[in-house]
Amino acid sequence: MITIGALSKHTGVNIETIRYYERIRLIPPPPRTDSGRRLYGAEDVRRLTFIRHARDLGFDIAAIKTMLALQEVPEASCEQVSRIASDQLEAVESRIRRLLGLRTELTRMINECDNGKVATCRIIEVLADPPGQATSQ
């Protein structure tokens, strides 16, 4: 059994976050020492590693909760897990598309700016008068 500090080092999840996860019932409350310190085992390391990696991949807490619940039933079909992952993939792809658009726009803005005075700065102009909008008088 290890302390919360050791669990934190093993999983890369910081201590405050581990306690937070316990508070929101993402991880179960662990047993304690006589003095009240939390004690964790190998299963906790696995669970928290799972959470950490899923968070890194952008899954939100609700999705992670669902996946953890499904893991409790090994004979269940993993179709639902697969759907959560696919949804996440779709979200990632839409974010990528959006960011590529932003990159294009930012690049163009920056290239058109000749580093002159603010009064004639294209960056500011573009931001104040975005193309495709009828801001008119």
Place this chain on the structure above:
Amino acid sequence: MITIGALSKHTGVNIETIRYYERIRLIPPPPRTDSGRRLYGAEDVRRLTFIRHARDLGFDIAAIKTMLALQEVPEASCEQVSRIASDQLEAVESRIRRLLGLRTELTRMINECDNGKVATCRIIEVLADPPGQATSQ
């Protein structure tokens, strides 16, 4: 002079958000009618459109505050504006790189899953035992 509702419609920024921007001093407190309703003019539309578009491009409020302050000094060099935009471009590019990595990993995970039982689900396995980590025993 227009009301907050009209300003909201013109700029696409919702009413609560406009009042929030006033509270955090991103926009100046406007004059009021006798009964206390806010009144906005053309300059407010321009400013808020600027803010809206900058937010769409992912600039944070602090960056927008700086850019707005620079606009107050038209003879100032727009070097700083340019740097903020470049920083933003860099942030966008790093987010893109990260998301592309996530996409690869998610795609692989999903492809390896044969939609069988949770017990043997590769998605769960990969998340619980991420490659490149010495989880040992």
Place this chain on the structure above:
DNA sequence: GTACATCCTGTAGCCACTACAGAATCAACC
């Protein structure tokens, strides 16, 4: 006059943490 839209202030909630304060306990060394 009355119905409904719009506006006001103030506060609380969202997500996923993060950062304290102030106290208790533990491990190591002398």
Place this chain on the structure above:
DNA sequence: GGTTGATTCTGTAGTGGCTACAGGATGTAC
């Protein structure tokens, strides 16, 4: 046994950028 410093505890409040009320006051159209 004493002291130092690391670790842990609880509880609360803050972050960013909104969003969503509640409960009331105005404004507008018929």
